[in-house]
Amino acid sequence: MAVILPLLLAVLAALTGPVLAHGGLANYTVGETWYRGFDPNSPASEQDGQPWMVQRRWDSIDPIFSVDDKYLACNKPGTPPTSVIPIQAGEDINAIYYYWLHPVGPMTAWLAWCGEAGDCNGVDVNAVEWFKIWEAGLIEGPNLAEGVWYQKRFQKWDGTPDVWPVTIPASLRPGAYMIRHEILSIHVENKPQFYPQCAHLNISGTGTAFPPKEFMKKFPGGYAADDPSININIYSPKFDHTANYTIPGGPIWEG
Template sequence: MCAYKRRGFIRLGLLHRTFRLNILFSMKSIVISAAFILAKVASVIAHGGVTSWSVGSTTYQGWQPYLSAAGQDTAGRPYSSYNPILDAVDPTIHCNNDGSNGPIPESITIAAGSDITAHWTQWTHAQGPVTVYMASCGATNCNNVKSSGLQWFKIDEAGLLSGTVYDGSWGTGIVMDTLEWTATIPAALKPGAYLIRFELLALHQANTPQFYPECANLIVTGSGTAFPSSDYLKPIPGAWGANDPGVNIDIYLDSAKTQTTYPVPGPPVWSGSNTPPPTSAPVTTPPPSTTVPTTVVPPPTTTAAGTVAKYGQCGGIGYSGPTGCVSGTTCNHVNDYYYQCL
């Protein structure tokens, strides 16, 4: 009987211990899950992405990176997170993905000359430029067109707006305050299917640029006939490099405290005219001449009496002419090869 009770107590003890361990493991799982959720929230809290677009009073749903792709009916191109692209020539930097559309692609119809606004739900970086690009899809719509390999042209930019690179006002500072940016489709642009690309470039980490690009499908209408010339068209990646002065920049250097200009990466803005963009031709200085200058010497002039006229040669190595000078002058040494009557 005692042995039986003892075994019963042992079983009860084991059950009690197992129950406690299960509770502890459950609590630990809850703590780990909570920490994971908080970490995910913290990982995106300082970053951002375009989550909607608007034309006039109409708002269009953008891509939602933290929801399932299935069922997302939007003109926005898919992207996976609010995290930045850190490589200036990353193969996904065109639209922050592999170039594909979402499962249910739509298009935003907009007349040339009208405004389109991109909206963010969060953004906290105030140092850096905002740029807006477009690219022709070369088809009736962009549904089956990949953004990789297209030729892009810039329609809007805002870099350093005032002050110095160190503590001035930037385009991304406006986005931080308003969580939106508005660009105008060039009025002269010919109708067609285009991609539009909004990019925030954060420069708050020295020499470590953070690119945040997002795209949407457009159908541009109107009576325009213009399209950018090759001077304005660039591939992305390829429109800038890792060593471009607007990309590889430390805004905290002492020199940045007095620097009041900033070169926005990429081609010049195309406003509808194909006038070649201004270029600053380098000032070149011709190399110094290696020719030894020679002194123009008047030919020796002799008088009938065999004397040399004023300024004529009267001696020197290899000279075999008269050595006497006319009255009032004497033969003077200029160099070992030339004596002159002066």
């Protein structure tokens, strides 16, 4: 069931209390239809089990700091939703953030097939295999610290939502999937901050393609703690003339 979350209330919430620290994925849109995600600033009792909930529950805007954290896949506690987002392969799904304050680091989007059962509710998010379908990082120099990242371009300060569009590969075979959006903020020296959220999809279409094993990752397990793109000090003099950044997690599967 589509639900529009009033923008005014979301913006007011964004300006109060500890919310100023970070941010998170609030809603999704497909075409003109809006789907509501979990709001950690509202009582869970008013959201759990609701027929409109399409997103796995996440209880805090605080980041995940470790690549080995079991909640790296879909945030904490990751409780399954009640509903799903219907979408056709080849369509865009837009992730809606009502505020995002960090400007530095990559953004990635992932899918995981939930198997022949056709239902993602019983899937172990740590055991399922994820494949990357979208990424964006450093757009232009002069270096990592002073350059323009997609994460900064994604921000809006005019009162309108921050919108992150991702296209479902047109050739993907239909089925039940989870989509995982992750923002990795690297603005603090050697202290990466992961912000993942997951929603359930019912992908339709006539495609037959599916990524091979080399594209698959598990979370945790998909990142290494010593990955120089994750454990990084972007302010180090060695990056003063570096405008190249490798987004972690391997290549995109484009279908």
